[in-house]
Amino acid sequence: MILGMSLSTFVLVHTVISIVAIVAGFIVMFGMLKSTRPGGLTALFLLLTILTSATGFLIPPLVSDKLLPSHIIGALSLVLLAIACIALYAMKLSGSWRWIYALTALLSLYFNTFVLVIQSFLKIPALTALAPGNPPAGPVFAVAQGVVLVFFVLMIIGAIRRFRLAV
Numbered sequence: 001m002i003l004g005m006s007l008s009t010f011v012l013v014h015t016v017i018s019i020v021a022i023v024a025g026f027i028v029m030f031g032m033l034k035s036t037r038p039g040g041l042t043a044l045f046l047l048l049t050i051l052t053s054a055t056g057f058l059i060p061p062l063v064s065d066k067l068l069p070s071h072i073i074g075a076l077s078l079v080l081l082a083i084a085c086i087a088l089y090a091m092k093l094s095g096s097w098r099w100i101y102a103l104t105a106l107l108s109l110y111f112n113t114f115v116l117v118i119q120s121f122l123k124i125p126a127l128t129a130l131a132p133g134n135p136p137a138g139p140v141f142a143v144a145q146g147v148v149l150v151f152f153v154l155m156i157i158g159a160i161r162r163f164r165l166a167v
Contacts, residue, residue, distance in 0.1 A: 002058050002059070003058070007059075007060070010055075010058070010059070011059060013055075014052065014055045014056065014059065015119075017048050017051050017052050017055065018048075018052045018112060018115075018116065019116075020044075020048055021044075021045060021048035021049045021051070021052050021112060022109065022112050022113060022116060024041055024044050024045035024048060025045045025049065025105075025106075025108075025109035025112065026109070027041055027045075028041060028042050028045045028105070028109075029106055029109060029155055029159060032102055032106075032159040032162070032163040033155070033158050033159055033162050033163070034162075035162060035163055035164050035165060037165055038088060038093075042088070045105075045109075046081060046084060046085060046088075046105070049077070049081055049108050049109070049112055050078065050081050052112060053074045053075075053077040053078045053081065053108075053112075054074075054078065056070060056074045056115075057071070057074055069135075070115075073111050073114070073115065076111065077108045077111045077112070080104040080105075080107050080108045080111075081104070081105075081108050083100065083104040084100075084101050084104040084105040084108065087100045087101035087104065088101050088105075093165060098163060098164075098165070099160045099163070102156070102159040102160050102163045103156060103160060106152065106155060106156045106159055107152075107156070109152075110148070110149075110152040110156075113148055113152070114145065114148060114149075117141075117144055117145055117148055118135060118136060121136035121141055121144070122134060122135075122136060127140075131144075
């Protein structure tokens with residue numbers, strides 16, 4: 001039992017939160033490219049991404065005595081999200097806080113998407129056949145993660161350049 005839920009229910013809730021966070025994050029990211037003022041969807045993205053990272057620490061075998069790559073990604077994501085929240089809500093995106101927000105928010109979205117790709121290769125039989133192992137390995141997996149990385153590098157550069165709010 002985790003937080004009063006069976007393991008399978010908890011993992012399902014964690015997965016749904018993650019997917020909704022990613023979808024909201026993509027909408028927020030494309031909004032940044034259009035210089036859309038952050039609103040409720042941005043708050044939802046940040047909140048759900050924080051929940052995704054935090055709840056990930058509770059899923060076995062993550063509850064262990066040794067440091068795992070998933071712990072590092074989760075902790076880094078939480079630090080980035082804290083900075084994004086400070087930039088958005090405390091500093092009101094003033095001055096350099098605008099690009100700091102864009103960078104940290106979108107890096108946290110990248111980490112969430114990175115994990116989604118890994119989990120997809122682990123859980124979807126057709127993808128598992130293309131890149132077996134835990135963690136997945138091989139050229140198909142490397143190309144998939146490479147495409148995700150290049151996409152996010154381009155989107156982050158675009159958001160930093162284009163995300164301007166009218167005063």
